[in-house]
Amino acid sequence: MKLLLISNSTMPGEPYLDYPKNEIKKFLGDKPVTAVFIPYAAVTFSFDTYCEKVEERFAEIGHHVVGIHTFDNPVKAIEEAEAVVVGGGNTWQLVRMLHEKKLMNPLREKSFNGTPYIGWSAGSNVACPTLRTTNDMPIIDPLGFDCTGMIPFQINPHYLDANPEGHGGETREQRIEEFLEINPKCYVAGLREGTMFKLENGNLELIGSRSCRIFKKGNEPIELSAGDDFRFLLG
Template sequence: MSKRLLLLSNSTNIGEEYLLYPRQEIKKFLGSSVNKIVFIPFAAVTSTYQQYTEKVEKVFQDIGYEVDAIHLVENPYELIKNAEAVVVGGGNTFHLIHCLYQSQLFEDIRNKISTGTPYIGWSAGSNVACPTIKTSNDMPIIEPISFQGLNLVPFQINPHYTNAVIQNHNGETREQRLEEFLILNPDIYVVGLPEGTMLKIEDSSIKLIGNKPIYLFKFGEEKQEYYPNDNLDFLLKRASSA
């Protein structure tokens, strides 16, 4: 099946306006065939869904797209069924997937995206596109029915990835946390996606966009760096051969 995904590490770089760095890539990705997007604000916790929607709506209207928010309609199933594009914002990944299961929209969204409807996600919205949400950075503030993600890609993403080591801090680094995941999940790749970068997936092609490398982790293998001109298609081909 054809898939079109734009998976961002984060919404906003330090010192920039909200969703500034990805705006042109979002516009190129959606193109002129999309007039309106369906926005899913379920990752919001410290702000209301309405506050979150208004923030996102301003950006998308600025680049030429109308917004329908999933929480405002009487029939969300019909909204997903007729969606021209689906956008899932960041926040808390556990709250996001809990609400997707609770609303019974999980399978509808997955089926819709799997038939070619464009999907954009950032942070938690990228996490939930993976086979599971187990490589989230978030605290499990709520217990979802399952950790199983939408499985739109056959690899895991760790958004906001950093290899920074905090001086005089004894907690685990991000890389150590991912090593723990890989020991228990040795057959799957994890993409460490630094802030300011995104992955664009179209059918069997995947492209890194941004000015930083991504880091690829696999059990028993050395961490690898990949740059925007590198071929990453093998990450998707694993799905068809598995």
């Protein structure tokens, strides 16, 4: 498999998709690629608008995207794609539409056959076995929590170490501990903003200057950084 799973699209004060664009370029290679883009996580703006934003950045690095909603047969679009890109937004809405359009299995099969897959935020969540470590509000019935299972562990994108000042609710770590209490065999990777996982040639690599926090029931959380060995997460 060849996966690039990005925590977030944009860093504060930077243009959209600016910080990961060079990693996306390296990941896709020098030959121009036109990827099928899945904009289903968009809720408050149109799929066309989302595609235009992503295409602007991809064109800057010599690649392109075309929205899956423009195809008459979305399953066939995935089956014939050079690469697949899944944008962030609301994970519940994204999963709902992937189930409705029967795209989970085609996405899984496509990735296992080596087609490059890029996702950020919700797009990283759906590479996991389940959406249940998303941060998003459940605004719609997802028609099932199962996702593609391209990777055997869970990602919590946008991972934060503490709550904002003055907020007394549960921390992100406490929420993840709740998940692990119910799912004790799972690993959860708290993927901080500005970082991403790259899976290629059986090697799982963290990219970015910030560390990743790894959770497993019965173990103290550990911090791993770029250059550390993450292959244990692959089982």
